Amino acid sequence: MKEFKTHNQQLNILRSRGLNVPKDGKPKRFLEQHNYYNVINGYKHHFLVKGADNKPIKPEQYIKNSHFDELKHLYLLDKDLKSCLLKYLIIFENSIKTLLAHEFPKMYQTKNAYLDFNNYISGQPNDVLGQISKFTSIIRDKVGKDESIKHYINQHEEVPLWVLINHLTIGNISYFYSVLVDELKNRIAKVYSERFEKDYKVPLTIHASDLKSILKAVNLIRNSCAHDERSYNRELKHIKTANIADQLRIPREFYRNDRVVVVIIFLKAVLRKSDFKHFLKELEAITNKYQNSFHTISFNEIYHEIGILDKQLLDIL
Numbered sequence: 001m002k003e004f005k006t007h008n009q010q011l012n013i014l015r016s017r018g019l020n021v022p023k024d025g026k027p028k029r030f031l032e033q034h035n036y037y038n039v040i041n042g043y044k045h046h047f048l049v050k051g052a053d054n055k056p057i058k059p060e061q062y063i064k065n066s067h068f069d070e071l072k073h074l075y076l077l078d079k080d081l082k083s084c085l086l087k088y089l090i091i092f093e094n095s096i097k098t099l100l101a102h103e104f105p106k107m108y109q110t111k112n113a114y115l116d117f118n119n120y121i122s123g124q125p126n127d128v129l130g131q132i133s134k135f136t137s138i139i140r141d142k143v144g145k146d147e148s149i150k151h152y153i154n155q156h157e158e159v160p161l162w163v164l165i166n167h168l169t170i171g172n173i174s175y176f177y178s179v180l181v182d183e184l185k186n187r188i189a190k191v192y193s194e195r196f197e198k199d200y201k202v203p204l205t206i207h208a209s210d211l212k213s214i215l216k217a218v219n220l221i222r223n224s225c226a227h228d229e230r231s232y233n234r235e236l237k238h239i240k241t242a243n244i245a246d247q248l249r250i251p252r253e254f255y256r257n258d259r260v261v262v263v264i265i266f267l268k269a270v271l272r273k274s275d276f277k278h279f280l281k282e283l284e285a286i287t288n289k290y291q292n293s294f295h296t297i298s299f300n301e302i303y304h305e306i307g308i309l310d311k312q313l314l315d316i317l
Contacts, residue, residue, distance in 0.1 A: 007031050011068075014040070018062040019047070019071075027068050034075065042230045043074045046297050046305075066296040073293035074302070078232045080286045081306075082225040085263065088279045089222045092270050093170050096215070099188050100176065101162040107184055111158045120179045131179050138167050170222050174215035182208065192270050199273035204247050206269055213240045214266045221263045233305035234260055244269050250316055259307025268317050280317060 005013070007028045015021050031039065047066040048056040108119045114135055120128040139159055142149045146167070152159045168176070177185065185208035192211065196204040217239045224231045241257045245265050255261045264283070268276055291299045303311065 007036070010036055010040075014062075014068065017060050018049075018064065018066070020065065020067040022068065027072075030072055038228075038230075039071060039075045043071045043078070046074070046301060047071065063296050070294050070296055073290055074232075077286065077290045077293075077302070078230060079228075080289070081260075081283075082228070082231050084279070084282045084286060085221060085231070085260070086225040087282075088267055088271060088275065089170075089218055089225070089263070091275055092218060092267065093173070093222070095270070096173055096177075096188075097165045097168065099191055100173065101165040103184060103188055104180075105161055107187075114161050114164070119181075121181055124179060127175075127179050131175055134172060134175070135164065138172075139164065142167055170215070170219045174212075174219045177215055178212055185211070195272065196269060204244075204269060207243065209240065210243055210269075214244075214270060217263050217266060221260055231260060232302070236260070236262055241265065248316065250313055251310075254308075254310040254313040254316075256304075256307035256309060259305070261307030261313070264317070276317075280314070283314070 010031070011021050011027055021027050044060075044062075045056070047062050047070060049061045049063055051057045104114060108114075108116070110116070113119055115132055117125075117128055117132065120131070139149060139153075143153055144150065148163050149159050149167075152163060177188070180188075189206045189208045189211040193204055193206045196202075196206070217236055220236055221231060221234065223229075224234050236258050239257065239262055241255075241262050242252065245252070245255065245257075248265065248268060250265065255265065267279060271279065287299075294302070303309075308314070
């Protein structure tokens with residue numbers, strides 16, 4: 001078991017490794033408010049001396065003149081970024097839930113149609129059964145806790161999808177969408193294409209495969225933000241971004257397709273124009289707030305970790 005250390009002992013260890021830590025009590029008060037592990041271990045990588053393999057040398061040593069406040073500000077920047085992302089990811093989440101709650105019952109108008117195996121994609125029986133099982137489990141769990149579900153079970157012997165949808169996570173929604181029949185997937189994706197063209201007066205073709213990628217990426221980042229995990233440099237693997245980014249005329253050398261910038265690009269496609277403009281303004285405010293907070297590293301390094309390889313990308317958006 002690792003030996004317990006007081007805040008003062010932790011700060012002295014950082015000083016012994018070359019980090020400039022003021023003795024005015026502010027670092028200690030900050031760590032009393034924010035977990036040492038989250039702040040230091042989560043954000044120290046940029047400020048450590050690296051070897052030829054680009055990995056931190058052992059024992060750890062901080063880059064000359066690096067300051068505790070730089071780690072603090074990177075931690076706070078990430079918190080602000082997570083708060084901003086979560087706000088607008090929830091707007092999209094509500095949008096896709098509303099569409100599903102409208103379009104699925106429109107196509108399948110029988111009672112409890114979402115529990116019918118025949119109303120889903122063929123060739124994926126295990127996935128479909130898993131989805132139906134998840135719906136059943138949620139209803140069973142909520143029937144004694146949620147008045148709306150209890151009412152519909154007792155009075156109508158069903159729970160309409162527009163009621164159940166409020167109890168689904170974005171992960172549930174992503175999985176639900178993935179097992180819909182192609183006609184319904186395409187119908188929902190087309191709604192976002194039409195909204196974009198109406199708002200921006202230019203076409204954007206969002207395929208079902210694009211919306212599936214959007215949901216996957218949103219699920220990963222939304223969970224990361226909601227659980228207060230480090231998110232600014234979160235890796236996103238196997239997310240297909242190129243079709244949307246190419247249509248938005250974003251050069252591929254301007255972004256990394258495995259970082260949070262992917263979600264920023266996707267939000268351009270699925271948010272209403274007014275919401276996306278507010279989102280960009282809030283992102284700009286965050287970068288303006290912190291861009292002069294670092295001297296050991298350049299702010300471009302943080303941009304790169306977010307996945308923005310050229311700041312012109314934000315101008316294009």
